[in-house]
Amino acid sequence: MRRILFLLIFGFAGLGVLISLGLWQVQRLAWKEGVLAEIDARIAAEPVSLPQSVSEDGDKYLPVTISGDMEPGEIHVLVSVKQVGAGYRIIQSFSTKDRTILVDRGFVPTTAKQAERLTGSMTVIGNLHWPDEIDSYTPEPDIDDNIWFARDVPNLAAALGAEPILLIARSETDPGITPLPVDTAGIPNDHLQYAITWFGLALVWAAMTGYFLWRNRAPAQSEEQ
Numbered sequence: 001m002r003r004i005l006f007l008l009i010f011g012f013a014g015l016g017v018l019i020s021l022g023l024w025q026v027q028r029l030a031w032k033e034g035v036l037a038e039i040d041a042r043i044a045a046e047p048v049s050l051p052q053s054v055s056e057d058g059d060k061y062l063p064v065t066i067s068g069d070m071e072p073g074e075i076h077v078l079v080s081v082k083q084v085g086a087g088y089r090i091i092q093s094f095s096t097k098d099r100t101i102l103v104d105r106g107f108v109p110t111t112a113k114q115a116e117r118l119t120g121s122m123t124v125i126g127n128l129h130w131p132d133e134i135d136s137y138t139p140e141p142d143i144d145d146n147i148w149f150a151r152d153v154p155n156l157a158a159a160l161g162a163e164p165i166l167l168i169a170r171s172e173t174d175p176g177i178t179p180l181p182v183d184t185a186g187i188p189n190d191h192l193q194y195a196i197t198w199f200g201l202a203l204v205w206a207a208m209t210g211y212f213l214w215r216n217r218a219p220a221q222s223e224e225q
Contacts, residue, residue, distance in 0.1 A: 018199075019199070036184045043063065043182055064125070069095045070103065091160070105179070124171060126167045126170045127181065128167055129167075141155075168182045
């Protein structure tokens, strides 16, 4: 009986922990979906003029429209687009009346790396963003071949003589460039998978507890007979 009591206590305690973890992940899923919905709403909002004072914390994803001149000279950031393949994001400086910022114009295939692109006077609509793309495995830029491996905003700004402010274009700035506007697709939301995992483990735990209880009751019943 002591063994069975121990198995009951241990089994139900473990089951309770696993179910609690699954329920917690369900709560986290609802929270994350709310956060993503807020970001989507912010991204799709009506564009405003570029604020005089810009901060990453307060202005990330802010929809902005700017008018001025797309400056010559560009940086190529190596990327891969689903169902298209490898290519480059085209980053250039953009000058308004009183300041110069960075614009991510979008994607071109590798074959269009050296193609001529429209510059000069234009209006660009997009979203402010500070991508987090750098880790310990990110290679240093290949300056000679103009190939960068991440949108490192401060270094991009230094290279192009602009403020460390990046506007991701959602409007077309050149017929040969495909805009890659900001969205929430790259923000991880794995809480549903985590919840399923915890509930699955709880089911396995319950089955194993039942099996051990049955196996330990069988000898006891044999002794009584």
